[in-house]
Amino acid sequence: MHVRRKLAAGNWKMNGSIAQLAEIVGIQEAAKAAPGVNVAICPPFTLLAAAVTRAGGHLLIGAQDCHPRPSGAHTGCVSVPMIKEAGARAVIVGHSERRTDQHESDADVRAKAAAALAEGLLTIVCVGESADQRDTGTQLEVVARQLQGSLPDLARDGELVIAYEPIWAIGTGKVATPADVAQMHAAIRGELVQRFGDAGGRIRILYGGSVKGDNAAELFAVPDVDGALVGGASLTADKFVPIIKAAAAA
Numbered sequence: 001m002h003v004r005r006k007l008a009a010g011n012w013k014m015n016g017s018i019a020q021l022a023e024i025v026g027i028q029e030a031a032k033a034a035p036g037v038n039v040a041i042c043p044p045f046t047l048l049a050a051a052v053t054r055a056g057g058h059l060l061i062g063a064q065d066c067h068p069r070p071s072g073a074h075t076g077c078v079s080v081p082m083i084k085e086a087g088a089r090a091v092i093v094g095h096s097e098r099r100t101d102q103h104e105s106d107a108d109v110r111a112k113a114a115a116a117l118a119e120g121l122l123t124i125v126c127v128g129e130s131a132d133q134r135d136t137g138t139q140l141e142v143v144a145r146q147l148q149g150s151l152p153d154l155a156r157d158g159e160l161v162i163a164y165e166p167i168w169a170i171g172t173g174k175v176a177t178p179a180d181v182a183q184m185h186a187a188i189r190g191e192l193v194q195r196f197g198d199a200g201g202r203i204r205i206l207y208g209g210s211v212k213g214d215n216a217a218e219l220f221a222v223p224d225v226d227g228a229l230v231g232g233a234s235l236t237a238d239k240f241v242p243i244i245k246a247a248a249a250a
């Protein structure tokens, strides 16, 4: 059976500064001490190049979004070749904050993911239901539909990662129960295998939403949880290193 290496990915969102890149040093030391896991930090675009110079060989630096086109008249946007030139090797696409704030559709996310995968970036595609959708019991359908609409066919060859992030768990301190996570991750795995065959069994599925040092081990023990996408607790080495250690121990 294919062993999926755990991935601890940090999403700094619209946070960070050159001064805060000091945190990268401690994070990359922990990444170096955990060669069995992959570790990534996704800072804002303006910090990518500076983060890369501090990351060393064991910490991946990624962006939080990309444009589907390589260049052109798209004011304010950043393309995949630009992200690569900054030295980043990963990208998050379709985060729920972008789906909401920037009105990104599944089709938009799919185009971005296709561009990123074609250029060889590790591409983290986010999906997840809202509180209302969970309350009405439609979460499995919602996520299945997001996957169908957001994943490009290229996923078969590229380095695709899925992040399941229930919106109600993001930044709220509320974490999905292991049973709910297990049910959703199994459903996502089913979708991936149906769509991509054996390759679907190799795609990593991260959980995201209020992951912290003290709940990471329990989440990583859930079948088909191949790591975490972490917001708040990725901003400092203090908070993120215990999550890296939990991934290494899992």
Ligand code: PGA
Pocket: 011, 165, 169, 170, 171, 172, 173, 208, 209, 210, 211, 229, 230, 231, 232, 233
């Ligand atoms: P959080 O964010 O860890 O702060 O809940 C997760 C995310 O949005 O990726």
